[in-house]
Amino acid sequence: MRAALSTLKFLEAGSLSHAFKIMKTHPGIMPTAGCTDIYVSLNFGTLKVREFLNLWGLSELRKIQMKGDYLSIGSLATYTQIIHSDSVKKWIPMLIQASSSIGGMQIQNRGTLGGNIGNGSPAGDTLPVLAAAEAVVVLGSTEGIRRISFNMFYTGYRKNAMNPEELILSVEIPRIKSQQWYRKVGTRAAQAISKIVMAAVLSKDPEEQQDPRRIRIAFGSLAPTVIRAFRTETALAENGNITEAQKTLLSEIQPIDDIRSTALYRQTVAANLLAEWWGKVSPRSLIKS
Numbered sequence: 001m002r003a004a005l006s007t008l009k010f011l012e013a014g015s016l017s018h019a020f021k022i023m024k025t026h027p028g029i030m031p032t033a034g035c036t037d038i039y040v041s042l043n044f045g046t047l048k049v050r051e052f053l054n055l056w057g058l059s060e061l062r063k064i065q066m067k068g069d070y071l072s073i074g075s076l077a078t079y080t081q082i083i084h085s086d087s088v089k090k091w092i093p094m095l096i097q098a099s100s101s102i103g104g105m106q107i108q109n110r111g112t113l114g115g116n117i118g119n120g121s122p123a124g125d126t127l128p129v130l131a132a133a134e135a136v137v138v139l140g141s142t143e144g145i146r147r148i149s150f151n152m153f154y155t156g157y158r159k160n161a162m163n164p165e166e167l168i169l170s171v172e173i174p175r176i177k178s179q180q181w182y183r184k185v186g187t188r189a190a191q192a193i194s195k196i197v198m199a200a201v202l203s204k205d206p207e208e209q210q211d212p213r214r215i216r217i218a219f220g221s222l223a224p225t226v227i228r229a230f231r232t233e234t235a236l237a238e239n240g241n242i243t244e245a246q247k248t249l250l251s252e253i254q255p256i257d258d259i260r261s262t263a264l265y266r267q268t269v270a271a272n273l274l275a276e277w278w279g280k281v282s283p284r285s286l287i288k289s
């Protein structure tokens, strides 16, 4: 461990309001959930923070429950919890696929949805799911509760719209009645960080055929943040031509060369994934004559 543990200070939140107060009175303190990302940064010696707030005991942030028309998933819900949730299975099965692909069993037992969002890696596996599902992030502080659309949450590479004193409380996901699809492309099936992730939603409900949001496509690892491919969605909705949509996609993503992959590989695979998904979802019913 390159960061000396003896120099670190850990505070314990006894309740949510206590956690809000600590966040307000200790500027620069970092909240911790499962610590699976934080521990890696400490081990690499890249994390300069020395004061942490342990949220793990706040069981109210661990609930997964239906609230009217949306599913609320607490920020401390672990991947194991998500995988075993009947509500997630029924309404957001692509989130189960994403959660099952994360790390190994130990990481799934400890890693949380809030931690994946807070960490904000463009390769975070649940993030394209939340983008395609049009989730809402619920934030809290001593100032109160506020909601922000997940698609507005990231403002740049690992930067987000949270105020320093705020905590992620939960994620609200509208029930998705449409067909869902999730694919993670990595070096191998388990314990691999993704090279590309795609999540997509397609409504075949005749009543929603005029809804511009009936096709929703999101990618991870193709830009500094998770992205919604809005122009590609529009191209597909207009005429269903996959070749045109692939061209549009390539014009709206900015993949980079890095240690995990090359920009060219990512462009090629992204276009192939789009075509694979579109081929599977029987687009004929959507194509205008």
Ligand SMILES: Cc1cc2nc3c(=O)[nH]c(=O)nc-3n(C[C@H](O)[C@H](O)[C@H](O)COP(=O)(O)OP(=O)(O)OC[C@H]3O[C@@H](n4cnc5c(N)ncnc54)[C@H](O)[C@@H]3O)c2cc1C
Pocket: 030, 031, 032, 033, 034, 035, 036, 037, 038, 039, 040, 055, 075, 076, 101, 102, 103, 104, 107, 110, 111, 112, 113, 114, 115, 116, 117, 118, 119, 123, 124, 125, 126, 166, 167, 168, 169, 191, 192, 193, 194
């Ligand atoms: C071996 C290994 C394999 C992994 N494999 C994958 C993988 O396949 N896919 C993948 O996406 N990730 C993977 N990860 C990364 C990590 O496990 C996930 O990002 C996980 O969801 C992080 O959750 P956590 O609770 O451990 O977060 P923590 O490490 O506790 O926190 C991460 C960040 O989020 C912030 N945070 C956490 N909770 C809150 C909150 N409630 N409010 C505000 N900020 C908060 C923290 O301050 C910190 O900045 C892997 C990590 C390891 C070590």
